Amino acid sequence: xxxxxxxxxxxxxxxxxxxxxxxxxxxxxxxxxxxxxxxxxxxxxxxxxxxxxxxxxxxxxxxxxxxxxxxxxxxxxxxxxxxxxxxx
Amino acid sequence: xxxxxxxxxxxxxxxxxxxxxxxxxxxxxxxxxxxxxxxxxxxxxxxxxxxxxxxxxxxxxxxxxxxxxxxxxxxxxxxxxxxxxxxxxxxxxxxxxxxxxxxxxxxxxxxxxxxxxxxxxxxxxxxxxxxxxxxxxxxxxxxxxxxxxxxxxxxxxxxxxxxxxxxxxxxxxxxxxxxxxxxxxxxxxxxxxxxxxxxxxxxxxxxxxxxxxxxxxxxxxxxxxxxxxxxxxxxxxxxxxxxxxxxxxxxxxxxxxxxxxxxxxxxxxxxxxxxxxxxxxxxxxxxxxxxxxxxxxxxxxxxxxxxxxxxxxxxxxxxxxxxxxxxxxxxxx
Ligand SMILES: [Zn+2]
Ligand SMILES: [Zn+2]
Numbered sequence: 001x002x003x004x005x006x007x008x009x010x011x012x013x014x015x016x017x018x019x020x021x022x023x024x025x026x027x028x029x030x031x032x033x034x035x036x037x038x039x040x041x042x043x044x045x046x047x048x049x050x051x052x053x054x055x056x057x058x059x060x061x062x063x064x065x066x067x068x069x070x071x072x073x074x075x076x077x078x079x080x081x082x083x084x085x086x087x088x
Numbered sequence: 089x090x091x092x093x094x095x096x097x098x099x100x101x102x103x104x105x106x107x108x109x110x111x112x113x114x115x116x117x118x119x120x121x122x123x124x125x126x127x128x129x130x131x132x133x134x135x136x137x138x139x140x141x142x143x144x145x146x147x148x149x150x151x152x153x154x155x156x157x158x159x160x161x162x163x164x165x166x167x168x169x170x171x172x173x174x175x176x177x178x179x180x181x182x183x184x185x186x187x188x189x190x191x192x193x194x195x196x197x198x199x200x201x202x203x204x205x206x207x208x209x210x211x212x213x214x215x216x217x218x219x220x221x222x223x224x225x226x227x228x229x230x231x232x233x234x235x236x237x238x239x240x241x242x243x244x245x246x247x248x249x250x251x252x253x254x255x256x257x258x259x260x261x262x263x264x265x266x267x268x269x270x271x272x273x274x275x276x277x278x279x280x281x282x283x284x285x286x287x288x289x290x291x292x293x294x295x296x297x298x299x300x301x302x303x304x305x306x307x308x309x310x311x312x313x314x315x316x317x318x319x320x321x322x323x324x325x326x327x328x329x330x331x332x333x334x335x336x337x338x339x340x341x342x343x344x345x346x347x348x349x350x351x352x353x354x355x356x357x358x359x360x361x362x363x364x365x366x367x368x369x370x371x372x373x374x375x376x377x378x379x380x381x382x383x384x385x386x387x388x389x390x391x392x393x394x395x396x397x398x399x400x401x402x403x404x405x406x407x408x409x410x411x412x413x414x415x416x417x418x419x420x421x
Contacts, residue, residue: 027310027393029109030293031303047295047335051320054338059292060319068321071383076319077311082292
């Protein structure tokens, strides 16, 4: 790695984890239903199962237990952030 | 050069899409169309199947032959085997002499070439090739579980939009990595389908009905690889469906020893929806390569998205996002 490498920063996420050009929002962008965006958004209760401990109370990204997979997590689909606002 | 390796891209350029995720979704639909059977293939398969069904029932009155597996659910890739099962009224046709009787009959009637009788396997079968179409056929005996599974999968396909596309692309991916053969530790068709079904029904945006899977196939494919290539705890968890509701859930390996021969080992365990003590993926011992392949597919797809996102139009033209993970070998379609 070059010593002169610029510190990376993503303006979209306000994060130093990656640069603008490697921002997951480039591919993780959902085409949601119109009704899911306004106040009548979905009230369907989610099926929750944690990919790390199996709990039905939280998603894997928010798991309090020690992570089992050795691959680092950069933030995934299975996060409470992916729920409609009023279910979070 | 890309047009020969990625024939599904030909005449289907989506490089003008603003969102990379939309480009990938459209490319997935093109790939699914490309690998879906042509009408000639469907006609050939039906002819082969119907001839065999008829001839077997003439040879053995009181039996009926059925198709199961990918051919019964229309989730087959070009050239895939045909799985059939003979069910009799008496239920006693799974024996050595019956297997040899039927194989000689098929050979004599010119319905089979390269016939192999595998009588001593856990599931005894006759393997052969149809002389006209060169399709490979396996016939087993008296086992109804394949038929039950096919019925269940057909029900899932009609209740789960996006399932067919995701399964076909993942199957084609596994095939191009030679990881789809359970005889060498790969992932079988039913296991692949259950993983895709579980993923789609547990996704936060889909289980709350916030988006339409067909509009989001691209991001869902990457997130499937993200879950099973990076995050899922193969050490501790069993992939399972609630037997009453078929809702996805995970069970703990160390609380379900019946399913898990060796505790806390790095193995993939998928509970059979029809038999809670049966592990669908017990033959998939090559989990290390499977997980690596899923994780690698995630990396490659994501890197391609970043690369194409900033590329000028002339460099995007004719490009494929899926091409890095799927090579299509086979005759032109
Ligand atoms: Zn970012
Ligand atoms: Zn957890």
